[in-house]
Amino acid sequence: MNTTDITKLDKLRHALLQLHKTLLDAQRIRYERDYGRVESTGELLALVLEDASFEWLRVLSALIARLDELAEVDDKDVSGELRAVIDRLRTLVRFEGNIGFTGPYREIVEAVPDALVAHVQLSRLLADFGAAGRAG
Numbered sequence: 001m002n003t004t005d006i007t008k009l010d011k012l013r014h015a016l017l018q019l020h021k022t023l024l025d026a027q028r029i030r031y032e033r034d035y036g037r038v039e040s041t042g043e044l045l046a047l048v049l050e051d052a053s054f055e056w057l058r059v060l061s062a063l064i065a066r067l068d069e070l071a072e073v074d075d076k077d078v079s080g081e082l083r084a085v086i087d088r089l090r091t092l093v094r095f096e097g098n099i100g101f102t103g104p105y106r107e108i109v110e111a112v113p114d115a116l117v118a119h120v121q122l123s124r125l126l127a128d129f130g131a132a133g134r135a136g
Helices: 003-035 041-050 052-072 079-093 099-111 113-135
Strands: none
Touching: 003 041, 003 052, 003 079, 003 099, 003 113, 041 052, 052 079, 052 099, 079 099, 079 113, 099 113
């Protein structure tokens, strides 16, 4: 990857992490309404990893992890894999491609202003990343 691609990838990653945090916070609030207060970060982590209420969010978590892995690779061309991850992210934020993700994601984006802002920012970066990838 060249310097421009790395910079764009960093911006994309930052926006993706912001969206993920916003979704996680919103899902935590939804969970607490049904089951009571989550008392610690460790308890929240256990819920994120194991509870069905957070299962939908694991799709996004896995894509973030894969994006991070690809960004760390220096010794081979990962542009095809990177493009596939970005295409998958683009599909998710368009409310397509994963029924289990789309329902809760859409509900939160429509109900939580910070999630809507993060969604729009990420969508713009994904569109820009894709446009540059197609042009190159």
